[in-house]
Amino acid sequence: MISLGAEAMDATRIFVDSEFARLRTVVLAECEFRAPDAMPLPADLAFLPQQASAAGSQTPGRSLAESHPDVQRAWEAEREALAAVLRRHQVEVLRPRKLNAAEKAFAGARGYANFFTRDPFFTIGPFLIEGSLRFVYRRIEVLPARDLIFDWAMRTGCLYVAVPQPAIADDDDGGAGPFLEGGDILILGRHVFVGQSGLASNDAGIRWLANLLRPMGYTVEGVRLRPDVLHLDCALSLVRPGVMVVCEDAFLDGVPSALANWTRIAVGLDEVAQLAVNGLPVTSDIYITDPAFAAVGEALARHGVAVEYVDFAISRSMGGGFRCSTQPLLRAD
Template identity: 55%
Template sequence: MDSEFAPLRTVVVSQSEFRAPDSADILGHSMPVEPSAVEILEAVWGKDFGAVYPARQKAWEAERDALAAVLRRHGVEVLRPRLFTDDEKAATGATGYANFFVRDPWFTVGDHVIEGVLQFPHRRIEVLPSRELLLDRVMPSAARYVSLPQPGIAGPFLEGGDVLVLGTQVMVGCSGMATDELGHRWLAKYLEPFGFTVTPVRLPAHVLHLDCALGLVRDGLLIACRDRLPDGLPEPLRGWEVIEVSEAEAAAMATNGLPIDSDTYLTDPEFSRVGAELQDRGVTVEYLDLSVSRLFGGAFRCSTQPLLRAN
């Protein structure tokens, strides 16, 4: 992947599977969801989301199908992970399982495909539904394919939602809820011999990932919530034009849109104000309702993982 806004060629679009852990104690943190969803998701501890909310489950699946259709209309090759098997679901036990945000369990930087390690226990096997795609597409290619070491209690943890790519500059968010210092150090050690510079970006403890605070639109233009960037913009982005969003907008996923290329951007109609500012700057904006996906604390970027972005 050349950058976050290089033309999208091949992308994986998420499935919509979630069975919550038996209790909040298993998570070790509060559930990272949109604030308005807390009451809704309190009803699913130890249960499959679709069993509790069948209508919302159908709407959730329809959102991802609609997202795939929009991307195909723009000429993007769309792949989908498989669903979990019954044996995989059973093996997770009280921990639960998630197969709903393909952005996080693996990611691409340049011609490197990297399997990360997710901190929340119910997401630890989320890479498995994508692995057949990776074996099919990446193994025969010239790309490098690596994985983090198996984590101990203290990591390493490294999640794709924390990783933003700008050429040879890689920014990695660190809030403590997802990627940790050891995960950042591992990525830097791996990538720096290939000419990449890896910059850590400190995030407040309540912010799950960097893409919940910052999104790149095109060269020189970004969307950011300054309240979620206590040290300001990362060094590679200083001097860029910023479309600012509030803490409330960021919590609802205003920074989590998806550039199809440097001229075309996908976002939710909830963020029409941001969309209007993008249009004023010559960006074509398409809107798609991802309101169910946003309940889980993610939107367009979280629901997709590029296998190939290249000019």
């Protein structure tokens, strides 16, 4: 791991050392979603839990807030509950703005999302990177966060770059990309794992990232996943040094060899869509998950991890958990 002294900590306000370094500043997602009039192909939505159809079904042309106001309120309450836990652990919580009328009008029948900050931008070491999202309805999702992250980048002098815009496609698979989504990226010091299931990040995005980070001494490793697993963080959570929550069946080539000697808290493939793996380390000793996954929490407790439980049923029904809902700007011990 990369250790920051007190002087460096004051100067470096955007930096992510690992998945379990102390979380100091985080962007927590808003709760805006309007489904596309023509949803993606069923195969592209295989990662969603079965109850997603109930939470996400909407009248065409209307947002979730308009079609299911009760679900919207519950969703917002979940995110506020998570914010409260984070603040109790001295984490600075930032929120992106809401989508404006012009952005919603531009999205039109393609729909829009402003609901999972993990994917549209991400942080690796001193790099703040705007991603490139495969689903068309998510491609303006970075805009509500950009006002915030642009300001932070300009004030801190971090390395602020963006993945090239994806090519315009005339087929159903989203085109050639490049695609690179934050949910696929797990950081372990200067070793970066990037998931590749065919639903999100692709080979072009991984090669772009490797080319960017190589001069800084980083190794980027592509990790192939089953085609019904959206992101790497749905199958693997690095909780603390030597301890991980993992669904081994989600990996086409096995768990990465760099993690071969880690203790494995196993989760079944049937729990991946429920987001059982998608918890959030606050430090290497504190982890947030849903009470639905008490078995995971009890296993972590046996390894010295204090577990905080937040009911996240609505967020999970929308396809994302605690890690999906947050993006760190500063994670360092």
